[in-house]
Amino acid sequence: MRLPPAIIGYTEEVLREILRFTGPADNTLSRYFRDHPKLGSRERGAIAEGIYCLLRNKSVYTSFAESGNGPTMRRLTLLGLAEAIGLDSLGGLSEEETEWLQRVLEIDRSLLPAALRANLPDWLYEKFAERMGEQEALALAESLNQPAPLDLRVNSIKATREEVVAQLLVAPVLSAPTPYAPLGLRVLKKPALQNLPVFKDGLIEVQDEGSQLLSQIVGAKRGEMVVDFCAGAGGKTLALGALMRNTGRLYAFDISDKRLAKLKPRLARSGLSNVHPVQIAHENDAKIKRLAGKIDRVLVDAPCSGLGTLRRNPDVKWRQTPQSLVELNAKQASILAGAARLVKVGGRLVYATCSLLTEENENIVAGFLATHPDFVVVPMKAVLEEQKIALDMGDYLKLMPHLHQTDGFFAAVLERQK
DSSP: OOBOTHHHHHHHHHHHHHTTOSSOHHHHHHHHHHHOTTSOHHHHHHHHHHHHHHHHTHHHHHHHHTTSSSOHHHHHHHHHHHHHHOGGGBOSOOHHHHHHHHHHHTSOGGGSOHHHHTTSOHHHHHHHHHHHOHHHHHHHHHHHTSOOOEEEEEOTTTOOHHHHHHHHHHTTOOEEEOSSOTTEEEESSOOOOTTSHHHHTTSEEEOOHHHHHHHHHHOOOTTOEEEETTOTTOHHHHHHHHHTTTOSEEEEEESOHHHHHHHHHHHHHHTOOSEEEEEOSSTTOHHHHTTTTOEEEEEEEOOOOOGGGTTTOTTHHHHOOHHHHHHHHHHHHHHHHHHHTTEEEEEEEEEEESOOOGGGTHHHHHHHHHHOTTEEEEOHHHHHHHTTOOOOOSSSEEEOHHHHSSOOEEEEEEEEOO
């Protein structure tokens, strides 16, 4: 069944705003849909899929769009929609547009130049190619330009993985255990979960397998004092609370009241009572100083470029610049140093990002170690063995979409020795 021709106009209108890159694409889309309540779920789905398809393939589509007649923005819109939902589903095309789309969609993209095929900004593709060679850089780019699967984390306070699989089947939702995260499930297709009893009763949380592994390597144990230093909406906080078996004290720090507010309904569903959300002004807040030297484990999931999450947030690659990275690096170093003051002797500090760039990862850790001789790296190989996670890593956790089918993540475990 064809979509009404007006969908092209709606998609083009919201695309113009998104391509200004003044804010996250998902926020812009949500606001647009709120302002256009008459759009049905099928129409909203088509618009969103078309937009995200275009953001993933922007370099190639821009090149193709310049080969036709008429306004470039309309041609970009048509390419995104045609590839996302199928040419046959589009109504309102002229004969010339249909012929042009058929011709363009049949082009063999493997014949295009590598840098164009990667659909990444030049500066980012060059970084990847320099570090890992053109062939692997292209494999990484290709995986980043695919939609992410839907991963769930089973809340071990309330259920086992097997019990959740069985309950999902009743829905019916098919799922399979994730290869590395012991409480993870990968859902086949992308069903609406919010109305299922298994979600409402807090037996599951939506969480990428890579994010689950970050929580796991913190190694939080029963009765400990733990801090999630940049808690955000609390996905990792909830995972840590469950690993602590709802004992001890788990502080969820964040500078954003809005993000912490999003944690509250998730916390209520989870059944956890050991989590204490705390809004802080900055990494040197007096609330942090009161806990200095008292904490067993601190997770710093630092603000970063987010370039490891392009499967979910393809607009991020077009919004980041080499200049914005420099500003992030200063913030990352400052936050890590602030969080380190919490860690007691023998305690562990985990520095993590959802970035693939050395500047945000290894370089930040190296800078920290140079100024904090009381901390040493605990090899990730040993940490993963402790947690019985079958991943082969060296000193650091480096999850890559094309190798591990997770978002891109980095993590270092640092232990305070004196």
